[in-house]
Amino acid sequence: MTESAADGQPGERSVVAAIRDAIVRGEFVPNQRLVEADLSGQFAASRATVRAALIELTNEGLVERVQNRGARVRAVSLEEAVEISEVRMMLESLCAAKAAERVSDAEVGELKELGELMHQAVAGGDVVGYSGLNQLLHRRVREISGQRTAAQVLERLRGQSVRHQFRLAMRPGRPQVSLPEHVAIIDAICAHDADGAAAAARAHLGSVIEALKAADAAEVSHLRP
Amino acid sequence: MTESAADGQPGERSVVAAIRDAIVRGEFVPNQRLVEADLSGQFAASRATVRAALIELTNEGLVERVQNRGARVRAVSLEEAVEISEVRMMLESLCAAKAAERVSDAEVGELKELGELMHQAVAGGDVVGYSGLNQLLHRRVREISGQRTAAQVLERLRGQSVRHQFRLAMRPGRPQVSLPEHVAIIDAICAHDADGAAAAARAHLGSVIEALKAADAAEVSHLRP
DNA sequence: CTCGACAAAATTGTCAACAAACAGCGTTCG
DNA sequence: CGAACGCTGTTTGTTGACAATTTTGTCGAG
Numbered sequence: 001m002t003e004s005a006a007d008g009q010p011g012e013r014s015v016v017a018a019i020r021d022a023i024v025r026g027e028f029v030p031n032q033r034l035v036e037a038d039l040s041g042q043f044a045a046s047r048a049t050v051r052a053a054l055i056e057l058t059n060e061g062l063v064e065r066v067q068n069r070g071a072r073v074r075a076v077s078l079e080e081a082v083e084i085s086e087v088r089m090m091l092e093s094l095c096a097a098k099a100a101e102r103v104s105d106a107e108v109g110e111l112k113e114l115g116e117l118m119h120q121a122v123a124g125g126d127v128v129g130y131s132g133l134n135q136l137l138h139r140r141v142r143e144i145s146g147q148r149t150a151a152q153v154l155e156r157l158r159g160q161s162v163r164h165q166f167r168l169a170m171r172p173g174r175p176q177v178s179l180p181e182h183v184a185i186i187d188a189i190c191a192h193d194a195d196g197a198a199a200a201a202r203a204h205l206g207s208v209i210e211a212l213k214a215a216d217a218a219e220v221s222h223l224r225p
Numbered sequence: 226m227t228e229s230a231a232d233g234q235p236g237e238r239s240v241v242a243a244i245r246d247a248i249v250r251g252e253f254v255p256n257q258r259l260v261e262a263d264l265s266g267q268f269a270a271s272r273a274t275v276r277a278a279l280i281e282l283t284n285e286g287l288v289e290r291v292q293n294r295g296a297r298v299r300a301v302s303l304e305e306a307v308e309i310s311e312v313r314m315m316l317e318s319l320c321a322a323k324a325a326e327r328v329s330d331a332e333v334g335e336l337k338e339l340g341e342l343m344h345q346a347v348a349g350g351d352v353v354g355y356s357g358l359n360q361l362l363h364r365r366v367r368e369i370s371g372q373r374t375a376a377q378v379l380e381r382l383r384g385q386s387v388r389h390q391f392r393l394a395m396r397p398g399r400p401q402v403s404l405p406e407h408v409a410i411i412d413a414i415c416a417h418d419a420d421g422a423a424a425a426a427r428a429h430l431g432s433v434i435e436a437l438k439a440a441d442a443a444e445v446s447h448l449r450p
Numbered sequence: 451c452t453c454g455a456c457a458a459a460a461t462t463g464t465c466a467a468c469a470a471a472c473a474g475c476g477t478t479c480g
Numbered sequence: 481c482g483a484a485c486g487c488t489g490t491t492t493g494t495t496g497a498c499a500a501t502t503t504t505g506t507c508g509a510g
Contacts, residue, residue, distance in 0.1 A: 012493075013292075035461070046495055048273065051462090052280055059284030067238070068462055068501050083374040090315035090375075149308040150315075153378055237463070260491070271465050276492090293471050293492060456507080463500070470493070478485075 015045045016053040023062050023073055024162050030075030034063060061160045074160075078216045081164040082209055084157050089205035091150045092138065096197035098145035100189045107144055108190045114140065115186045122175045130179075131169040137182060141189065164212060171215055181207055240270045241278040248287050248298055249387050255300030259288060286385045299385075303441045306389040307434055309382050314430035316375045317363070321422035323370035325414045332369055333415045339365065340411045347400045355404075356394040362407060366414065389437060396440055406432055 019039065022028045039050045054071045057063045065071045076084070103111070114137050121130035135158075142151040158165075168174060181204040188196035244264065247253045264275045279296045282288045289299040301309070328336070339362050346355035360383075367376040383390075393399060406429040413421035 037461075046493095047462095048494065048496095052277065055277055055280050056284060059281060069503090070462065080374065083372055086319060086372065087316065087375050087378065090319050091312065094311060094315050147308055147311065149305065149382070150312050153312065157374070262491075271463095272492095273464065273466095277463095294473095295492065451510105453510085454508090457505085459502105459504070461500105461502075463498105465498075466496100468493105468495075470491105472489105472491080474487105474489085476485105476487080478483100480481105480483085 012049050012052055015043050015049050016056050018043055019050075019053050019057060020060070020062060020159065023057070024159060026163070028073050030073050030163075032073045034071040034073065036070070060156050076160055076164065078164075078212065081161050081212055084161045085205055085209045085212060088154060088157055089202055089209070091154050092141070092205060093198040093201040095142050095145035095147050095150050095154070096185055096189060096201040097194040098147050099141050100192050100194040100197040102146055103144050103189055103192065107140075111137075111140065111186050111190055115183050118179060118182060122179050127169060127175065130175050131166070134169070134178070134182070137186070141185070144189075168208070168211055168215055171211070171218075174211060177207065177211070178204070237274050237277055240268050240274050241281050243268055244275075244278055245282060245285070245287060245384070248282070249384060251388070253298050255298050255388070257298045259296040259298065261295070285381050301385055301389065303389075303437065306386050306437055309386045310430055310434045310437060313379060313382055314427055314434070316379050317366070317430060318423040318426040320367050320370035320372050320375050320379070321410055321414060321426040322419040323372050324366050325417050325419040325422040327371055328369050328414055328417065332365075336362075336365065336411050336415055340408050343404060343407060347404050352394060352400065355400050356391070359394070359403070359407070362411070366410070369414075393433070393436055393440055396436070396443075399436060402432065402436070403429070 019028075019034075028034070034054060036047050036050050036054070039045075039054075040047045043050065045053075054063055054065060058065045058071070062074060063071045064074045114133060118130060118133045118137070121133055138154075138158075142154055145151070181200065184200040185197060185204060188200050244253075244259075253259070259279060261272050261275050261279070264270075264279075265272045268275065279288055279290065283290045283296065287299060288296045290296045339358060343355060343358045343362070345351075346358055363379075363383075367379055370376065406425065409425040410422060410429060413425050
């Protein structure tokens with residue numbers, strides 16, 4: 001029972017981050033009601049601050065708010081997760097192509113090293129480490145691309161689908177599938193091959209979509225043996 | 226000096242819409258400061274309501290807010306407008322492809338009629354009418370696609386770039402260029418040709434990007450003859 | 451026993467006031 | 481004469497309380 005982090009300064013920005021973390025980390029489960037007064041107590045902030053935070057998180061797609069009925073943690077269905085991945089497929093391929101055009105020599109070295117670390121993580125069975133490297137890679141590609149608009153959108157979408165992403169990373173055999181896809185993206189970017197990078201990113205996200213559907217089907221069948 | 230629309234109920238939702246309209250319609254120019262107290266008076270709402278509205282509009286990308294320094298209308302540079310159009314290129318092509326797969330017979334008729342109306346508007350020199358039909362077409366394609374995630378992102382991006390879009394629509398000869406591109410999108414969707422629709426949408430947005438750059442270059446050269 | 455209306459509790463929406471931070475300007479010191 | 485300092489006015493950030501709305505629990509009639 002983590003009595004939750006009620007410390008830190010109660011600044012507006014901090015409360016947003018705190019609630020977001022609580023949702024992303026799974027402390028607040030989907031469809032859980034988020035009562036302003038309760039959160040006000042939990043995070044040691046005034047109700048107005050909490051309210052502002054909830055509005056911000058609503059536009060980030062993490063919470064749902066309906067008139068006079070309060071806010072609750074938004075539950076993203078499999079269908080929505082697939083939609084999000086489809087959008088990611090388009091935008092990550094755009095960013096990968098841009099990154100391939102703009103990548104510097106230093107960044108090439110960085111990406112190659114990242115690929116090596118991912119390889120080691122998979123070989124060593126370090127699933128959570130690999131998951132972290134995975135996110136880091138995607139973020140670095142976004143940054144290198146210089147496409148701030150796409151990067152912002154992708155960042156928001158990541159928050160919404162983090163639960164599904166995590167569930168996916170935990171499936172046995174998944175890292176072995178995604179590693180070569182990631183390597184392909186890295187290689188294409190480092191070779192300044194924009195078309196190849198876009199294609200590799202598309203292929204990777206396509207694989208994610210298939211895996212999402214497969215994972216869901218597997219879990220459903222597991223619920224009724 | 227339109228003393229601005231201060232009527233209507235002061236509901237939270239209404240204030241957001243009112244301020245958004247004021248920005249999109251150009252009543253509030255880019256970089257204009259948005260003082261909470263002033264808006265509170267203009268829209269007959271409390272400062273807290275205005276504040277909530279500004280937070281919401283910040284996440285929509287229409288206003289910029291800095292700590293302890295207030296909010297101002299966000300000015301999107303040409304560079305940003307191009308970035309936005311690049312993202313739109315990817316997402317609109319996705320929606321066009323999905324729409325081609327899912328379009329019903331009734332919707333085919335609707336789209337064809339829309340194309341006819343656009344043709345008439347261009348032939349009659351009705352620029353603003355054509356601009357409206359343009360937006361309507363893009364929106365209908367998004368709706369038909371059933372891709373709610375992409376549609377939401379596109380809707381937000383449209384708000385940010387509406388000023389550039391409008392400037393573009395006003396350039397002489399632009400409608401004659403964009404009309405066949407729009408027709409190509411319509412035809413591909415109506416023929417259930419997903420790949421063709423995606424390609425047509427990509428081509429259209431590519432044309433928009435080129436036109437944006439050209440329009441900017443022309444205006445710059447016009448400022449120093 | 452179920453359905454509907456009524457009342458009470460809980461929760462959100464709104465408001466006015468207070469405190470903190472920043473910007474501009476005049477004063478004073480080097 | 482120039483620059484640093486402090487002051488004042490304005491604007492945002494925050495708080496607490498009040499009003500409106502929804503939900504929940506209860507009672508009575510059919």
